[in-house]
Amino acid sequence: xxxxxxxxxxxxxxxxxxxxxxxxxxxxxxxxxxxxxxxxxxxxxxxxxxxxxxxxxxxxxxxxxxxxxxxxxxxxxxxxxxxxxxxxxxxxxxxxxxxxxxxxxxxxxxxxxxxxxxxxxxxxxxxxxxxxxxxxxxxxxxxxxxxxxxxxxxxxxxxxxxxxxxxxxxxxxxxxxxxxxxxxxxxxxxxxxxxxxxxxxxxxxxxxxxxxxxxxxxxxxxxxxxxxxxxxxxxxxxxxxxxxxxxxxxxxxxxxxxxxxxxxxxxxxxxxxxxxxxxxxxxxxxxxxxxxxxxxxxxxx
Numbered sequence: 073x074x075x076x077x078x079x080x081x082x083x084x085x086x087x088x089x090x091x092x093x094x095x096x097x098x099x100x101x102x103x104x105x106x107x108x109x110x111x112x113x114x115x116x117x118x119x120x121x122x123x124x125x126x127x128x129x130x131x132x133x134x135x136x137x138x139x140x141x142x143x144x145x146x147x148x149x150x151x152x153x154x155x156x157x158x159x160x161x162x163x164x165x166x167x168x169x170x171x172x173x174x175x176x177x178x179x180x181x182x183x184x185x186x187x188x189x190x191x192x193x194x195x196x197x198x199x200x201x202x203x204x205x206x207x208x209x210x211x212x213x214x215x216x217x218x219x220x221x222x223x224x225x226x227x228x229x230x231x232x233x234x235x236x237x238x239x240x241x242x243x244x245x246x247x248x249x250x251x252x253x254x255x256x257x258x259x260x261x262x263x264x265x266x267x268x269x270x271x272x273x274x275x276x277x278x279x280x281x282x283x284x285x286x287x288x289x290x291x292x293x294x295x296x297x298x299x300x301x302x303x304x305x306x307x308x309x310x311x312x313x314x315x316x317x318x319x320x321x322x323x324x325x326x327x328x329x330x331x332x333x334x335x336x337x338x339x340x341x342x343x344x345x346x347x348x349x350x351x352x353x354x355x356x357x358x359x360x361x362x363x364x365x366x367x368x369x370x371x372x373x
Contacts (some may be wrong), residue, residue, distance in 0.1 A: 082123035084108055088139055095143050107148050145284035158208035162234050167226035168202040169294040177357040179208045181349035182323050194258050198251050198269040198308055203231030205268055210243050217243040223250050251308040255315045263317040270325040271304035273297040305334050309341045323360045331356035
């Protein structure tokens with residue numbers, strides 16, 4: 073009697089890619105390679121290094137369970153529980169938004185501005201989620217420190233763990249809170265140098281039209297920006313202005329086509345210098361602003 077051998081890594085990836093393609097999933101070969109190799113403890117390069125490696129029964133079962141989840145359109149990052157962002161690995165949970173490469177536009181834009189300010193910058197992150205924006209920034213700014221605020225306790229726990237894993241816990245803290253109330257100042261009572269946010273900006277009626285990987289798995293309150301997608305900006309911009317130093321920077325991620333409206337909200341709140349940064353697709357993905365209000369700030373400090 074002939075005993076069939078377990079499938080090789082190459083065979084497994086090919087079969088998973090076929091199943092994902094049949095389900096209409098975009099880039100099935102890429103997803104199959106990333107999913108299978110990650111579950112086996114390596115990166116996509118594992119397939120090149122060991123294509124003839126045979127999977128054990130337990131490995132095959134683990135892969136099968138993960139493939140079933142991907143066929144239900146669960147993102148690979150959710151299946152693995154982690155996502156790479158700014159070349160750093162971030163843990164995710166059900167209460168954190170899955171970081172997208174487009175959000176790196178904000179990190180790059182803030183770093184360009186910060187390069188002109190050789191000081192120990194203090195950052196405030198509103199709606200910090202996994203902590204990816206704040207932690208990516210302070211990883212590049214060795215004298216910087218920051219505070220992240222998120223309404224979801226689970227997100228605060230995950231961001232705190234990410235800071236610890238990345239060796240940044242000494243310079244970053246995360247707390248549960250909302251931008252609906254008064255925002256904190258720094259521990260010394262001074263205003264912040266930089267305020268950043270990737271708030272919910274999807275119009276409520278558009279959420280159901282998003283890909284299932286987003287609409288079914290990202291937390292709704294991290295997506296829903298109200299009827300026109302701008303509710304969060306209306307709430308947070310005046311609050312951020314009240315705790316930002318006169319020459320400080322406010323950096324906001326925005327959805328496609330929202331930059332002009334957010335610029336208008338910033339100007340209404342007293343920001344005198346407003347510019348944008350585009351993502352790799354050419355979309356205005358980040359709106360940045362500063363304001364001159366030294367006399368008012370001096371009076372209130």
